[in-house]
Amino acid sequence: EDRALAADYLENSYASHADYFAEYFDMRIKQVEVLKNLEWELASYQVPPAQTRTIAGFIRYLAGYVQETNEPKAQEDRLKDLLGHLRHEQLPATRQEFEHRAILYHILMTIREFIDLKRQFVEGLSSRQREEYWKQQDQRH
Known part of the structure; x- marks a missing residue:
């Protein structure tokens, strides 16, 4: 619904930066797809408790930064x-340990993709978009 509203705004606006909302919601939709894939991966793999804590801790950390005006440098x-x-x-000593480490690495690369989508969005912002949309958000917080 938000993406449709952004598209409607874009079509009915003469502002040179009106595409901001469309791009923002496109980025969020892509991030949701990454999270869906991550959910599937986590449900499909047997991950040892120590690695589960690592993943869960990092995801909890990231959750505090899922907001419109966040630059993801600290998360990266x-x-x-x-x-x-x-x-x-220490390097894995058994095949099972190796597989678990590979799964953990793969999951963290999926999380990196989530962060990269936001970084790409931020890098694509014009100075006018930052001024118009991010300064207003900062004033409200």
Whole structure:
């Protein structure tokens, strides 16, 4: 419904930056698809408790930043730190440990895709769009 309203606004506006809402909702729709895939992956795999805590903790952290005017730099950095930490862990000793580590890495790459969609949206904003839409949001918070 929001995407349809954004499209209607775009069609009925002469503003040069009216495509902001259409692009924003397109980005969110893509993020929802990533989350649906992630949900399917999490339901399909047997993930050990320690890795489950890692994934759940990072998702809880991300949840606090799902807002329109958030630049995802801090989330990208935190994910990079988490991946760096995983690289320094002891190498898997068994096939099962290797498979679990591969699943964890795959899930974290899916989460990175979620973050990347927001970063791409933010990078595509014009200075006028930032001024018009993000400054107004900042004043309300």
